[in-house]
Amino acid sequence: MQLIIVVISIILTGCSMVNYEVDNVTYTAKGKNQRVKFIILHYTACDDKISIDTLTKGNVSSHYLITTHKWDPIFQLVPENERAWHAGISSFQGRSNLNDTSIGIEIVNLGVSETEGGLKLHPFHESQIRKTAYLIKKLSKKYKIEPKNILGHSDISPGRKIDPGPLFPWERLHREFGIGAWYDSIDFNFYYDSAIFGIYSTENIQSEFKRYGYDMEVSGEWSEKDKKILKAFQLHFRPKNISGEIDLETFAMIKALNHKYR
Incomplete structure (x- = not known):
């Protein structure tokens, strides 16, 4: 009799057992994507020691630091x-x-400083450029980052931020290391045409910047916000002439970029 009670108890207990195992193999959802879609480059605007202290003890941080x-x-x-x-x-x-x-x-760099002769831009060390290229290559492959999603802080916060600044070698990174976005000369030369430029309305040109990714309103008027975006774009692709105004060269660059990446 006691044996029968034990058997019944085991059967009833088995019926109420719950499987708490987590199975991540049997089924896989298609509706998903990578969390990481962008790589953002900065300069610290201070020296190594202050950079380390600020990024480890303050209310700002970055995933990586290159001294x-x-x-x-x-x-x-x-x-x-x-x-x-x-x-x-x-x-x-x-x-x-x-x-x-x-x-x-974050890349340790003083950015822009004031001197008696005016503003001084501080170049990046060769080792920093090579380390940055190595790290971006590794992260881009791991997370399948699109070339045009490798950006500067200035690209995502126009007018508020200017880092990594006009001396950051975006073109070199693309040509030497295959990193980031850059336009092809053949496309640029095609669009560097006053006749083509002349048929584009302000709305059409604004649409090109919005299409590339910049948060530009398609209004038909160049607002102060739009001019900050133009400066950010020029800071990235034409750092020798940051006017904040649309011109033939800037037009040809954004058209060539969209032709290549969109």
């Missing part, structure tokens, strides 16, 4: 699966608050 010392490693300050506080108020490709969808890389 001025070539024998230093690339320092990872925040795990890639966590949000770093580097982008702030930002937007690109219809997305805002890019801390949610980006990896931030």
Whole structure:
């Protein structure tokens, strides 16, 4: 009799058992994508020591830090699966608050400083350029980052930020290391035509910048916000002439970029 009671108890217990195992193999959803869609480059605007202190003890952070010392490693300050506080108020490709969808890389550089002779721009060290290229290549492959989603802080926060600044070698990174977006000369030369430029309305040109990813209103008027976007674009693709005005060369660049990447 006791044996029968035990058997019945086992059967009833088995019926009420719950499987708490997590199975991540049997079924896989198609409706998903990578969290990381952008790589954002910054300069710290201060020296190595202050940069490290600020990014590890303050209310700002980045996933990676590249110092001025070539024998230093690339320092990872925040795990890639966590949000770093580097982008702030930002937007690109219809997305805002890019801390949610980006990896931030800070490069130690003084940026722009005032001297008796005026403003001084500080170049990046060769080791920093090579480390940056190495890191971006690695991250781009891992997360399948599109070339035009490798951006500067100035691209995602026009007017509010100018880093990594006019001396950052965007064109060199593209041509030498195959990193980031750059226009093809054949496309640029085709669109560098006053006749083509002349048939484009202000709305048409604004649409080109919006199409590429910049948060530009298609209004038919060049607002102060639009001019800040033009400056950010020129800072990235034409740093020797940052006018904030639309001209034939700027027009040819944005058209060539959209032709290549869209």
